[in-house]
Amino acid sequence: KAGVTQTPRYLIKTRGQQVTLSCSPISGHRSVSWYQQTPGQGLQFLFEYFSETQRNKGNFPGRFSGRQFSNSRSEMNVSTLELGDSALYLCASSLGTSGDQETQYFGPGTRLLVL
């Protein structure tokens, strides 16, 4: 089975711009979660989508948004970029159903640099 893929792998943007990151989950997985990883704050949960609906949300401002498509692929959008948004953005997928929902598989991440 192919793993979780994220595109692009690297991105450079300037303050005020917006960015869209993409995540393709493992085939058959319906849950996609997004995390932000920084040296200072570690891994922080952004949100989770399951069957095209946001199921959980972390404590991030509304500039961070996401969506999920019918094929379970997910996109994350960050508007009005700030320097502090520079981070590794990780996507994780899982079956999302009870019994095995806890097994998350992470992608390699998209490294975003905001100048």
Next chain:
Amino acid sequence: QQQVKQSPQSLIVQKGGISIINCAYENTAFDYFPWYQQFPGKGPALLIAIRPDVSEKKEGRFTISFNKSAKQFSLHIMDSQPGDSATYFCAASMLNYGQNFVFGPGTRLSVLP
């Protein structure tokens, strides 16, 4: 209450030694505790996980010890190898609450040859 504390921040172990990483949580609603291993340039990978109805779980050289009353859990890596050099994260979540994981800050493990 949502925090997961992790120590040490970094750890240096000789090859063949035992690596021990500790985590503590406050939210008693957490009922699933995974450990992730992350190599540079890669996403975290699930290593081993435990639920609070078990006090210990072993998979190969990796063992999780869980102390529910103390709200602590730890990862033991037996016979540590240079290939184990990575950053380790403990995490906690509530099953039936979706994939909302709280991660510890991480421990950078270096195993010397």
